[in-house]
Amino acid sequence: MTKPPVREDSLPRRYLFKLVTNIISSLARFAHVFFVPRALGPAGYGSFNFLVNFFTQIASFLEAGSSIAFFTKLSSGRSEKRIIPVYFRFAVLLFSTLLLFTAAARLTGMNRFLWPGESMPAVLLGLIMAFSVWLIQVLFKLTDAVALTVPAEKIRMAIRVGAAFLIAGCFFAGLLTLTSYFILETTVGLLIVLALTVLCLQKGVFRGNDLMKRIPAPLFSRYSSFFFEYCSPLFVYNTITILLALADTWLLQQFGGRAEQGYYGLSYQISTVCFFFSGAMTPLLIRETAKAHASGDKARIRKLFLLSIPSLYAVAAALSMFVAVQPEKFLYFLGGKEFSHALPAVIIMALYPIHQTFGQLNGALYYATGRTALYRNIGIAAALAGLPLSWFLLTPPRAWGLDLGATGLALKVVIVQFIAVNTLLFFNTRFLGIPFAGMFFRQTLAPAAFGLSALASSAIMSRLLPFNLHPLLNLLLCGLLHTGTV
Numbered sequence: 001m002t003k004p005p006v007r008e009d010s011l012p013r014r015y016l017f018k019l020v021t022n023i024i025s026s027l028a029r030f031a032h033v034f035f036v037p038r039a040l041g042p043a044g045y046g047s048f049n050f051l052v053n054f055f056t057q058i059a060s061f062l063e064a065g066s067s068i069a070f071f072t073k074l075s076s077g078r079s080e081k082r083i084i085p086v087y088f089r090f091a092v093l094l095f096s097t098l099l100l101f102t103a104a105a106r107l108t109g110m111n112r113f114l115w116p117g118e119s120m121p122a123v124l125l126g127l128i129m130a131f132s133v134w135l136i137q138v139l140f141k142l143t144d145a146v147a148l149t150v151p152a153e154k155i156r157m158a159i160r161v162g163a164a165f166l167i168a169g170c171f172f173a174g175l176l177t178l179t180s181y182f183i184l185e186t187t188v189g190l191l192i193v194l195a196l197t198v199l200c201l202q203k204g205v206f207r208g209n210d211l212m213k214r215i216p217a218p219l220f221s222r223y224s225s226f227f228f229e230y231c232s233p234l235f236v237y238n239t240i241t242i243l244l245a246l247a248d249t250w251l252l253q254q255f256g257g258r259a260e261q262g263y264y265g266l267s268y269q270i271s272t273v274c275f276f277f278s279g280a281m282t283p284l285l286i287r288e289t290a291k292a293h294a295s296g297d298k299a300r301i302r303k304l305f306l307l308s309i310p311s312l313y314a315v316a317a318a319l320s321m322f323v324a325v326q327p328e329k330f331l332y333f334l335g336g337k338e339f340s341h342a343l344p345a346v347i348i349m350a351l352y353p354i355h356q357t358f359g360q361l362n363g364a365l366y367y368a369t370g371r372t373a374l375y376r377n378i379g380i381a382a383a384l385a386g387l388p389l390s391w392f393l394l395t396p397p398r399a400w401g402l403d404l405g406a407t408g409l410a411l412k413v414v415i416v417q418f419i420a421v422n423t424l425l426f427f428n429t430r431f432l433g434i435p436f437a438g439m440f441f442r443q444t445l446a447p448a449a450f451g452l453s454a455l456a457s458s459a460i461m462s463r464l465l466p467f468n469l470h471p472l473l474n475l476l477l478c479g480l481l482h483t484g485t486v
Helices: 011-063 066-075 078-108 120-145 149-172 178-202 217-256 258-294 298-325 327-334 337-349 352-368 372-394 405-432 436-464 471-485
Strands: none
Touching (some): 011 078, 011 178, 011 217, 011 258, 011 327, 011 337, 066 120, 066 352, 078 120, 120 149, 149 178, 258 298, 258 337, 258 405, 298 352, 298 405, 298 436, 298 471, 327 471, 352 372, 352 436, 405 436
């Protein structure tokens, strides 16, 4: 008996659930940012971020944008579900390649060059965790594409909240080390993978034997051609940008050390607070835009873009400027005194989400409409422009650099992001037939207005509140006042 089709929730309902679970999951992750840096210290926290980021970049390089192609194709219609077993085989191949790469590095002695100062057990744990993170992202793309956003987000929320309590328990029991944190995070990731797989089986998205049975040659050939056509423009882009991102991480590790890696990692984690809203909308926007593009409905694409960009950008700017004005309190609460040297990086990285929000939503339009060649060209140009900047900011004076460590990498990331995002925005506005100037100037006006609001809130609270008030309570009250003014 054929199962009835999955009933789709409305776009507002899916967005609301994704937003709420993003907020709750991010609040749960505060347990990680609060307890883990304190337990591991700057060096241990730096090792964790370095290894996970390294293998995340390698996985991104090997997948060559195929997960976005998979999501876009699946979003265009239910008849495309046969692409799922094809991509499952690719996931197995990806994991096998990561393992072979790591084994080859160990056998040839390249591990000492690629991961300076890191043990092989830690490297292997970083690999497994990075792959589990990638696989979770693919499964969430799958559930978004088939309109199972609501139950999938409930699963993520429940597991992430449980993990937060487990992290806290390990911290107070004195059991939180680099190894135990790797194992715990990987276990949580695998639980999410298992739960999402069960959900898809229950809803009839695919059957267990579909993943293992032989794929007909014509079907495999058709999807292989689709992936090649979609991803080939992105391959060179991914190769260059990921190699340059790895170079940034390696330069920071080599010349700044694990502590600077930890400072940058914490500043990046604090900046992600501002992605609640845009992060919830991006996959949904890709799905709806892909459907509209498949039916030739350019007016709906324009409407989706104009509705999402201004509002989500404003929210990101409000949150970012609040962090930029209150960096000491965020650092005190999340990292403790050991991370006080991360202050300049935190201030700079607070600006990152403002343009990254534009970047996420811009990218959604390029991917959904298949304009990956233009996306590639802009991305490569921006990445190459950032290469000499990375060298100048991260290397020591003997190599003609400023040796700014985490602060230097934060500066580089924000500058390159601003250039790339506005170039992408320019071509998107031309594609949609809307003015570029208004959206460009909003990037100056909105942060300035929200920055003044954050400064005013801080100044008012500093006069009204007692001097010895706990920094966390002070931060919350300033946040409430800032929220009221915006």
